[in-house]
Amino acid sequence: MNNKNSTKDKILDAAETLFAERGFAETSLRMITSRADVNLASVNYHFGSKKALIQAVFDRFFQHLSTGFNSRFEQLEKQEIPPKVEEVIAALLGPILDIDNVRTHGTSIFMRLLGRAYAETQGHLRRFMLEKYGYLLSRFNKQIHRAYPTLPMEQLFWRLHFMLGSMVFTLAGSQALQEIAEADFKEVVDTKALAGKLINFLAAGMKA
Amino acid sequence: MNNKNSTKDKILDAAETLFAERGFAETSLRMITSRADVNLASVNYHFGSKKALIQAVFDRFFQHLSTGFNSRFEQLEKQEIPPKVEEVIAALLGPILDIDNVRTHGTSIFMRLLGRAYAETQGHLRRFMLEKYGYLLSRFNKQIHRAYPTLPMEQLFWRLHFMLGSMVFTLAGSQALQEIAEADFKEVVDTKALAGKLINFLAAGMKA
DNA sequence: ATTTGATTGGAACGTATGTTTCAAACAACT
DNA sequence: AGTTGTTTGAAACATACGTTCCAATCAAAT
Numbered sequence: 003m004n005n006k007n008s009t010k011d012k013i014l015d016a017a018e019t020l021f022a023e024r025g026f027a028e029t030s031l032r033m034i035t036s037r038a039d040v041n042l043a044s045v046n047y048h049f050g051s052k053k054a055l056i057q058a059v060f061d062r063f064f065q066h067l068s069t070g071f072n073s074r075f076e077q078l079e080k081q082e083i084p085p086k087v088e089e090v091i092a093a094l095l096g097p098i099l100d101i102d103n104v105r106t107h108g109t110s111i112f113m114r115l116l117g118r119a120y121a122e123t124q125g126h127l128r129r130f131m132l133e134k135y136g137y138l139l140s141r142f143n144k145q146i147h148r149a150y151p152t153l154p155m156e157q158l159f160w161r162l163h164f165m166l167g168s169m170v171f172t173l174a175g176s177q178a179l180q181e182i183a184e185a186d187f188k189e190v191v192d193t194k195a196l197a198g199k200l201i202n203f204l205a206a207g208m209k210a
Numbered sequence: 211m212n213n214k215n216s217t218k219d220k221i222l223d224a225a226e227t228l229f230a231e232r233g234f235a236e237t238s239l240r241m242i243t244s245r246a247d248v249n250l251a252s253v254n255y256h257f258g259s260k261k262a263l264i265q266a267v268f269d270r271f272f273q274h275l276s277t278g279f280n281s282r283f284e285q286l287e288k289q290e291i292p293p294k295v296e297e298v299i300a301a302l303l304g305p306i307l308d309i310d311n312v313r314t315h316g317t318s319i320f321m322r323l324l325g326r327a328y329a330e331t332q333g334h335l336r337r338f339m340l341e342k343y344g345y346l347l348s349r350f351n352k353q354i355h356r357a358y359p360t361l362p363m364e365q366l367f368w369r370l371h372f373m374l375g376s377m378v379f380t381l382a383g384s385q386a387l388q389e390i391a392e393a394d395f396k397e398v399v400d401t402k403a404l405a406g407k408l409i410n411f412l413a414a415g416m417k418a
Numbered sequence: 419a420t421t422t423g424a425t426t427g428g429a430a431c432g433t434a435t436g437t438t439t440c441a442a443a444c445a446a447c448t
Numbered sequence: 449a450g451t452t453g454t455t456t457g458a459a460a461c462a463t464a465c466g467t468t469c470c471a472a473t474c475a476a477a478t
Contacts, residue, residue, distance in 0.1 A: 027235035030465060041427055046467060121233065121326050156395045163387055164376040164411045171375025179371055187364040203372045203415040210414030238435060249457055254437060426473070443456070
């Protein structure tokens with residue numbers, strides 16, 4: 003049913019790349035099916051509609067991510083001593099970077115999708131994601147609060163969103179930025195090093 | 211020719227709002243012309259094509275902005291004593307917030323447009339903007355370097371992009387976020403106060 | 419070997435889009 | 449008043465889209 007080269011997975015693979023590259027509305031089902039080398043009708047057969055396909059693409063990503071999030075946050079939660087701010091941010095960022103171990107450039111594709119979902123004001127995607135993964139934010143907030151108890155919750159709320167912006171924006175364009183940096187500074191920066199820089203920046207902002 | 215209520219301006223007004231609210235592909239010319247109360251054909255008559263209309267919308271916004279940027283950065287550049295990091299960031303953020311003085315909800319509309327333009331990987335918009343406003347980044351870098359001379363240029367490059375991500379994302383979703391914050395914390399946060407929080411966060415990250 | 423249910427293929431449907439056409443209305447100037 | 453160039457209006461155009469239909473094919477179980 004869910005082999006690596008089943009029609010369903012071929013559609014998901016093609017759709018995920020095209021959605022990230024071109025956007026949801028700008029990607030037609032015909033582009034997807036011709037890239038996946040399957041019949042046009044198979045999208046509606048397997049997924050029901052284009053909207054359902056979009057949600058399925060996100061669903062697959064989040065299934066990869068949630069195991070990573072769960073194990074990292076469980077580890078933080080069972081610790082007696084409060085974590086450092088850097089560690090909490092790393093718990094959020096780590097699983098996202100791990101996608102690259104499974105797929106090439108998986109992180110940037112996912113972040114681009116996330117950025118596009120965020121821009122969607124039609125909003126069915128935002129609601130869908132918040133519904134499924136809102137619990138993550140409250141777990142994150144709890145840990146930040148342990149790491150930095152004097153920060154008012156209202157400040158935390160805003161800084162969380164400042165942080166998300168940096169993460170999505172940077173990781174979505176990471177390929178392009180890495181190339182520019184390499185050309186300008188003759189210094190190769192891999193994604194792991196980039197994440198370190200990002201965590202430093204964000205942790206300082208959180209602790210401001 | 212360019213009266214406030216000329217057909218051309220009515221189209222631009224309607225298009226700018228709808229593009230920000232719904233996105234470029236999701237906004238049809240018929241929506242624009244019916245909201246602007248003009249004939250459908252007038253878009254192609256005055257602008258040539260939908261793509262050209264999109265660029266015209268951005269052009270008008272950037273004309274407002276560039277005068278603000280120029281005056282603020284000239285002021286920084288002529289100062290003998292180095293500016294503070296916060297001041298440099300404020301010079302970038304200030305003109306954007308000033309749009310609210312001209313239009314209601316102008317900032318969030320513009321930032322949403324910016325966010326969408328960034329998401330557009332078709333890319334003709336990104337190139338168009340970088341071409342027109344790339345010079346701003348080097349002026350910004352120079353001033354940050356004056357404020358914080360020991361920061362290596364390569365670090366500055368990355369932190370600049372971390373910062374842009376926060377700015378675009380936060381301001382693009384500022385309406386929605388302000389509503390959530392108001393509901394959750396019973397505390398009204400106007401855009402000016404939000405900008406202050408954002409500058410604090412970003413300056414701390416810059417100085418990390 | 420036959421039957422049954424799931425999947426695929428090819429074609430068509432209805433609808434919405436950006437663009438074009440061309441006549442009517444308007445404006446400015448002689 | 450008449451002419452000329454610009455702008456509007458209503459309709460049609462070609463195209464691309466998501467979706468649906470139904471026959472052909474396939475896989476597995478009897």
